[in-house]
Amino acid sequence: MSAQPIPPLVLASASPRRLDLLRQVGIEPAKIDPAHIDETPGPRELPRAYALRMAKAKLAAVADRHPGMVVLAADSVVVCGRRILPKAETEKEARVCLGLLSGRRHRVLGGVAVGAANGMVRTRLVETVVRFKRLEPAEIDDYIASDEWRGKAGGYAIQGRAARFASFLSGSYSNVVGLPLYETLGLLKAVS
Numbered sequence: 001m002s003a004q005p006i007p008p009l010v011l012a013s014a015s016p017r018r019l020d021l022l023r024q025v026g027i028e029p030a031k032i033d034p035a036h037i038d039e040t041p042g043p044r045e046l047p048r049a050y051a052l053r054m055a056k057a058k059l060a061a062v063a064d065r066h067p068g069m070v071v072l073a074a075d076s077v078v079v080c081g082r083r084i085l086p087k088a089e090t091e092k093e094a095r096v097c098l099g100l101l102s103g104r105r106h107r108v109l110g111g112v113a114v115g116a117a118n119g120m121v122r123t124r125l126v127e128t129v130v131r132f133k134r135l136e137p138a139e140i141d142d143y144i145a146s147d148e149w150r151g152k153a154g155g156y157a158i159q160g161r162a163a164r165f166a167s168f169l170s171g172s173y174s175n176v177v178g179l180p181l182y183e184t185l186g187l188l189k190a191v192s
């Protein structure tokens with residue numbers, strides 16, 4: 001028996017990882033319409049609230065352009081202790097992230113927001129725990145040279161070379177890559 005079809009979907013994301021993950025489970029968005037929003041966390045904003053707020057804001061930024069369609073938006077946030085790590089855009093930021101993640105557990109929070117064709121919005125917040133081995137300076141240098149950290153929350157991509165750093169993972173793996181598939185499929189089914 002094949003899975004229940006979902007209505008035409010708009011993916012409100014510029015992330016190639018999110019598109020690949022959807023395709024992995026047989027979903028081909030009808031349209032891709034990335035949201036461009038200010039992703040600065042508020043002062044004292046808690047990480048879970050921030051991840052959900054971002055997903056909802058991305059959805060809200062594009063939903064009006066697609067009446068009658070299902071729209072999906074998501075946000076990934078890497079949290080070390082209470083600190084929200086940046087989406088690393090510079091080598092310096094990536095080094096700071098890797099230094100903080102080295103030898104510790106951290107959380108990856110995935111906010112997901114789905115807008116139904118009738119405008120109703122449903123959200124999920126998914127949390128994955130990841131532990132990194134203690135990183136040697138040479139490992140950090142090699143990783144920085146790979147450029148795989150660029151544009152990634154927390155300065156790493158578990159689907160690439162950083163897989164060798166992850167000694168433990170609890171929860172959704174796809175959430176770390178960028179979209180918690182099981183939970184997202186549940187939301188899509190709920191609005192179909």
Ligand SMILES: Cc1cn([C@H]2C[C@H](O)[C@@H](COP(=O)(O)OP(=O)(O)OP(=O)(O)O)O2)c(=O)[nH]c1=O
Nearest residue numbers: 013014015075076152153156157158176177178
């Ligand atoms: C932790 C981690 C993050 N990432 C990526 C997924 C996301 O693309 C990015 C987090 O940034 P996001 O702001 O969640 O997403 P984005 O800016 O890439 O795309 P958009 O806002 O348009 O949806 O980090 C990985 O690819 N692998 C990882 O292991």
